[in-house]
Amino acid sequence: MSRNIENKEVLGGDMPIRTPFQMFWREIRKHPGAIVGVIMLTIIILSAVFAHVISPYDPVKPDYSVRLQPPGGDHLFGTDTMGRDVLTRIMYGGRISLWVGMISVGIAATAGIVIGLMSGFFGGWTDEVLMRIMDMIMSMPSILLSLTIIFTLGPGLVNVMIAIGVASIPSYARIVRGQVLAARDTPYVEAARAAGAGNVKIMFRHILPNVLAPVIVMATLGLAGAILSVAALGFLGLGISPPTPEWGVIISDGRARLYDAWWIATFPGLAIMATVLATNLLGDGLRDSLDPRLRGR
Amino acid sequence: MTKYIQKRIVSALIVTLGVSFIVFLMVNMLPGDATAVMLAEFGATAQEQEELRRQLGLDRPMMVRYWEFLSNALRGDLGRSLFTRRRVVAQLLEQYPATIRLALAGMGIAITLGSIFGVTAAVNRGKVFDTGTMFGALLAVSMPSFWLGLIFIFFFAVRLGWFPTSGSATWRHLVLPAFAIGLRSAGVLARLVRSSMLEVLRQDYITTARSKGLSERIVVWRHALKNALIPVVTVVGVQFGFLLGGTVITEIVFARQGIGDLIIKAIFSHDFPLVQGGVLVLAVVFVFVNLVVDLTYGFLDPRVRYD
Numbered sequence: 001m002s003r004n005i006e007n008k009e010v011l012g013g014d015m016p017i018r019t020p021f022q023m024f025w026r027e028i029r030k031h032p033g034a035i036v037g038v039i040m041l042t043i044i045i046l047s048a049v050f051a052h053v054i055s056p057y058d059p060v061k062p063d064y065s066v067r068l069q070p071p072g073g074d075h076l077f078g079t080d081t082m083g084r085d086v087l088t089r090i091m092y093g094g095r096i097s098l099w100v101g102m103i104s105v106g107i108a109a110t111a112g113i114v115i116g117l118m119s120g121f122f123g124g125w126t127d128e129v130l131m132r133i134m135d136m137i138m139s140m141p142s143i144l145l146s147l148t149i150i151f152t153l154g155p156g157l158v159n160v161m162i163a164i165g166v167a168s169i170p171s172y173a174r175i176v177r178g179q180v181l182a183a184r185d186t187p188y189v190e191a192a193r194a195a196g197a198g199n200v201k202i203m204f205r206h207i208l209p210n211v212l213a214p215v216i217v218m219a220t221l222g223l224a225g226a227i228l229s230v231a232a233l234g235f236l237g238l239g240i241s242p243p244t245p246e247w248g249v250i251i252s253d254g255r256a257r258l259y260d261a262w263w264i265a266t267f268p269g270l271a272i273m274a275t276v277l278a279t280n281l282l283g284d285g286l287r288d289s290l291d292p293r294l295r296g297r
Numbered sequence: 298m299t300k301y302i303q304k305r306i307v308s309a310l311i312v313t314l315g316v317s318f319i320v321f322l323m324v325n326m327l328p329g330d331a332t333a334v335m336l337a338e339f340g341a342t343a344q345e346q347e348e349l350r351r352q353l354g355l356d357r358p359m360m361v362r363y364w365e366f367l368s369n370a371l372r373g374d375l376g377r378s379l380f381t382r383r384r385v386v387a388q389l390l391e392q393y394p395a396t397i398r399l400a401l402a403g404m405g406i407a408i409t410l411g412s413i414f415g416v417t418a419a420v421n422r423g424k425v426f427d428t429g430t431m432f433g434a435l436l437a438v439s440m441p442s443f444w445l446g447l448i449f450i451f452f453f454a455v456r457l458g459w460f461p462t463s464g465s466a467t468w469r470h471l472v473l474p475a476f477a478i479g480l481r482s483a484g485v486l487a488r489l490v491r492s493s494m495l496e497v498l499r500q501d502y503i504t505t506a507r508s509k510g511l512s513e514r515i516v517v518w519r520h521a522l523k524n525a526l527i528p529v530v531t532v533v534g535v536q537f538g539f540l541l542g543g544t545v546i547t548e549i550v551f552a553r554q555g556i557g558d559l560i561i562k563a564i565f566s567h568d569f570p571l572v573q574g575g576v577l578v579l580a581v582v583f584v585f586v587n588l589v590v591d592l593t594y595g596f597l598d599p600r601v602r603y604d
Contacts, residue, residue, distance in 0.1 A: 136315035139580065139583065143542035148576050251447065254447075269448070272441050273441070277435060
């Protein structure tokens with residue numbers, strides 16, 4: 001990212017300045033899988049954001065006159081035990097699932113970046129202590145850690161975000177630390193130090209932009225994992241409480257009617273699968289273009 | 298090598314100690330502490346709550362309680378359930394075989410399917426089988442395992458009647474949950490085995506094996522696979538962690554007995570000694586499996602140097 005800008009300065013303005021979006025698109029274009037991922041994600045996000053415009057039905061209010069209608073006709077994905085349109089609930093549910101997933105990744109990435117930067121930059125005891133704590137967090141299966149955090153904080157959406165976020169901090173911290181160790185002794189950091197920049201400025205203004213690429217890849221792939229965890233916790237009844245639709249909650253609702261109304265649990269699962277698949281496709285593409293070293297891992 | 302083993306065991310012990318502290322700290326950090334939650338339904342007075350706190354030993358400093366918890370845990374005592382008053386260790390001992398059986402069966406399925414599909418995809422690189430397998434692997438890693446479990450129940454148990462819908466009595470009860478939990482890891486492993494196999498198939502010793510006139514089947518499955526699996530071993534440890542975590546939700550879906558089922562019920566009833574014990578036991582199993590995996594890696598690949 002910064003290379004282009006530096007090049008431009010060096011080359012005296014021969015290279016056009018591209019916005020981050022243009023750069024993103026230029027890289028993504030080379031990977032057909034990633035394009036499919038972007039298109040799928042766009043459709044899913046738009047249908048969640050504009051659910052109230054697209055669907056004529058209410059996601060929460062029961063309508064017992066049309067309960068348990070099979071898919072087809074007025075209700076493409078059928079209706080549930082209270083006569084609510086399953087497709088509508090999935091679209092509204094996408095708002096929560098995607099939002100909670102993104103915030104969890106945001107929490108994990110932000111905390112992971114700060115810890116990784118400090119660990120790699122200061123080294124010594126700071127590094128030792130922070131990395132041992134990360135090792136300990138990593139040595140617990142993440143869903144178990146999330147469950148323990150929810151036990152402590154209590155169920156609820158915000159706590160789910162924290163629980164999922166905290167469990168994935170170490171992956172970000174470790175990758176950033178590794179990158180910082182490589183960047184710490186480069187000439188541009190020495191130059192910044194010689195110019196009188198303080199530690200915080202060097203870390204956030206100079207090193208951070210150069211170590212972000214793998215973080216972006218990890219955050220994209222991490223979003224896929226976060227969406228799965230949000231759904232799992234919702235299914236267990238530890239996330240948002242019904243009747244608000246969330247994908248895991250809708251599947252849990254449909255579980256009891258698996259025998260005579262398979263569609264209630266099946267379609268939200270397909271929605272999760274499509275979203276996670278799209279995110280994985282995009283993440284794989286980003287990884288291949290932004291950081292070829294990570295390929296195949 | 299001996300030095301490495303010693304070092305690795307010591308570090309596993311330190312990590313176990315750290316994990317026990319994290320679990321203890323989190324479970325005991327409950328806002329308003331456990332007694333408030335327990336007594337909320339009964340409308341107890343502040344004095345009664347104080348009495349319960351003293352009975353449970355919650356009025357003492359955190360570090361004192363941790364030390365007591367740790368020394369008791371080392372003697373095999375993880376306290377008693379707040380509700381059933383039964384010993385936590387006894388309950389965990391009853392439940393853990395079912396959980397370990399499920400995780401191992403899932404791992405077996407993951408390794409078998411992952412290796413077969415990964416190798417066959419690598420050998421048929423660029424062909425329809427390869428593309429299809431890799432897409433299937435991507436689908437497998439994108440599916441929520443609890444949902445897959447429900448689909449399995451609907452299709453194989455309700456519709457076809459091949460397997461029971463729930464329970465954990467016989468091996469037939471194990472098939473659907475093991476597949477539900479193992480397919481995701483199978484997808485991860487298939488992708489990894491494929492890329493590792495492609496790397497190995499380019500090596501000189503494979504060309505040598507072929508030029509000796511060995512059949513392609515022997516070259517691939519005897520010579521190449523053995524080496525292609527080495528990097529896979531490291532991932533097995535991480536995947537086993539996923540599977541252990543996954544058992545929690547799979548046990549709920551299939552109404553199976555197990556530690557996961559115990560933990561979830563304990564979370565809902567605020568039974569903190571049970572949550573603490575259950576999580577600790579699964580975490581320790583995970584640390585132990587990773588230790589074994591790391592040591593195995595050293596034996597499998599003598600080129601690895603441990604410094």
